[in-house]
Amino acid sequence: MTNDERQAGARDPAFDAIAELVTRGLAGPLSAEDSAELDRLIETTPNGGCFAEELVDRWTLAGIAGDPRGTPATSDLDVPVTEEYAAVPETEERGHGWRRRIVGLVAAVVVLAVGGGLAVHMLRSQAVQPVLIAATDAPMTTTLQDGSRVSLSRDGKVLVRMEEHRRVLQQIGGEAYYEVAKDHTRPFTVETSGYRVTALGTRFNVSPDPTGTQIDLLEGRLRIETDRPGDQPVFLTAGQRFVGGAHPRIEAANPAAADWRSGRLVFNDMPLSEVAAKLSYYSGRRVGIRSPAAGKLRFSGVLRWDMPGDWSAAFEATLPVKVEQAPDGIEIVALAD
Template structure:
């Protein structure tokens, strides 16, 4: 049985699409058909529309704290024994947006394949290639004009590409363009950055329209701010998810939580920049995100406030 949370997630995707300026008449008809398909769908859309109306009431000028000391207090029951929590209006608006906007917006409606947070799935393509999708991943794939093509919208994939010199295998992920004929590599597409890690064979990496750079086994390369960086030695800890582990060595807390969001549906909002830069070192089970959260609370000077669907992170001081 589908849960109410799942209906809400679907309703949010429809609402974002319909207000994106990209919705076609067919999209609008499909959304209406989804609403009429079940009373639970209609109820979820009503709740999402109510929250959309609330977002419309947020004054854009509140992106900076007002001159007065007006704040919105957050006082979860389990945090009352701690120091009083106060959040500026701008942060409250960001929190509402983080709660409402789904990951990847309408990607879940159109991607050929997608995984939920915490789900790892294998996908066997018709050419024999094996793709292993990490949690919260979305992609399209097609075989056309003598090429095998994958577009990775978000997430991380381990590619084991079947050798075929006559049909190159192409991967597009944000600014990254990757070309192989048969090898194994990992592509991690998070936000605007992409990391390619090669475990076997050789991969040709480039920016869109740029000259290809060879990346060999046990090497990696990143695209940052749309630019291809220099090739480096492979950091094997980045591939620990394939063994069911999360391995961090002096990794900023912001990056750690970005990885954690692939294992759980809870969104993460940082209330200050200092907390984001704290560093984490350790080995954790991929299927036990709560153990990582407990370790963070016990060993770092941060406070975690758990709200429905969101986790607030702030420095203790």
């Protein structure tokens, strides 16, 4: 890009390409091809490395993304000073100065408060604007551009792309509940843990359970696909649940699957070890199981993840356990131990 083009406000499309690859990296590791392309762009684009590092810095400081600079694609972001920035005074912290000026010229990462969470907008001309919506230390609900509503659990993250002919959301972390606005011209697709879940107008909950992604359909219809060759699409109707993993299956949906949004967690004959894991996940407090015997006990009941003071009484009233307080949570011990 020439100085005349810079002065006229023109923008090197390489910066858009860098922004696209860095944004894509939020959803997971880049492929070898994408990593090589990002390396090439950083090496050949004047100040491209500074620009990429600024994006990473802002996401990291916002608490939205882990610091991915240890990956090969972004581990070496220093680039030579171009003539345009040679006049920056030596007394200024030049690396940060260049990055701030580049971001101001070619793109902006805007961090917005959204119902207790954060949204990051990547503003780029002539391109779809991906938006990262992230809950922080509490669940949040937000309305998307198309009128759909997304509820995220604590630490939940969704990368949103509203395109002309489709709506694509990458569920990066946490649990999410979707109320999809009907738009038959633009399918609504959620990508998570190797699955693509497509709906036109529906309500469903996606939980990234360690034993297999769980998708509870409360209203409408869903099509679920994978990237594995030979896999056939799975269709759900209201009242069904899809459980992924090594042996995918369809079973009855949990009507209370989305009750976590209001603080309620419903447990039906669940091992205490799994109950403890869910309470820890939603509340951010540690619920320890000190003995294997306690973890195998089965619990049924309704607990509020936002009322940890009630957990001890519920466990001790229904199970042969005692609950001990710890600085960061509780410890559950079987009475037989």
